[in-house]
Amino acid sequence: MTLEILTSDLLGPVRHGFFTRRGGASSGIFKGLNCGAGSSDQAEIVAINRARVAEAMDVPSDALISVHQVHSAKAITVAQPSSGDKPRADAMVTNRAGLALAILTADCQPVLFSDVNAGVVGAAHAGWRGALDGVLEATLDAMVAMGAQRETINVVIGPAISQAAYEVGPEFLDDFLLEDTDNTRFFADGKDDRMLFDLPAYSLNRLRRAGVAQAEWTRHCTYSDPDRFYSYRRTTHAGEADYGRLLSTIRL
Numbered sequence: 001m002t003l004e005i006l007t008s009d010l011l012g013p014v015r016h017g018f019f020t021r022r023g024g025a026s027s028g029i030f031k032g033l034n035c036g037a038g039s040s041d042q043a044e045i046v047a048i049n050r051a052r053v054a055e056a057m058d059v060p061s062d063a064l065i066s067v068h069q070v071h072s073a074k075a076i077t078v079a080q081p082s083s084g085d086k087p088r089a090d091a092m093v094t095n096r097a098g099l100a101l102a103i104l105t106a107d108c109q110p111v112l113f114s115d116v117n118a119g120v121v122g123a124a125h126a127g128w129r130g131a132l133d134g135v136l137e138a139t140l141d142a143m144v145a146m147g148a149q150r151e152t153i154n155v156v157i158g159p160a161i162s163q164a165a166y167e168v169g170p171e172f173l174d175d176f177l178l179e180d181t182d183n184t185r186f187f188a189d190g191k192d193d194r195m196l197f198d199l200p201a202y203s204l205n206r207l208r209r210a211g212v213a214q215a216e217w218t219r220h221c222t223y224s225d226p227d228r229f230y231s232y233r234r235t236t237h238a239g240e241a242d243y244g245r246l247l248s249t250i251r252l
Contacts, residue, residue: 176202
């Protein structure tokens with residue numbers, strides 16, 4: 001099966017892709033394009049999957065750059081192919097051609113950034129904690145420091161868990177109310193005391209407030225489409241032992 005790569009016109013001529021799980025070498029519960037070295041999948045199989053992504057992006061495997069994601073608001077600048085231990089961060093930016101910034105997700109948001117005029121791109125891993133703590137704004141700040149301008153940056157949120165599948169408790173809402181009482185608009189009533197949180201809408205709001213040119217979500221829900229996407233929450237509900245990780249990437 002060939003790779004399936006979702007793209008957005010908003011990112012313009014910049015090469016990028018939100019890769020689905022189709023076209024990979026993994027089997028069993030990881031069936032497909034599992035790119036997560038942190039999973040219990042076979043390391044050599046994950047390496048094959050990542051090599052397929054690198055080939056599709058027309059870069060050598062060591063130019064497919066990842067970080068050790070920790071649900072932080074930390075963004076780093078990347079200037080050369082990776083070697084050694086991965087830095088602990090959740091976003092990357094670069095102005096170097098031939099470096100593909102790669103984010104791993106399985107319900108959290110993969111977010112790709114592009115300023116074509118300045119020749120600067122970025123990629124962020126934004127779960128609820130990272131989004132609330134400011135990882136999106138940190139990515140924008142790092143891009144601006146490299147010469148980008150907020151008003152010429154386009155941003156696309158890739159496949160992520162949708163509001164219909166994202167049930168949370170009342171204590172979760174409290175964290176968002178501490179930031180801004182208007183955040184109630186991103187929550188809908190669920191069963192009993194549960195609520196449904198709209199993570200993409202919340203993130204789009206933050207991006208637009210930050211002054212980007214344009215921002216959109218691809219509107220693909222990871223939870224509701226098991227043939228195309230891995231999902232941590234779906235795996236948890238199914239009682240499975242582990243889950244695969246999707247890869248999203250962008251390069252100049």
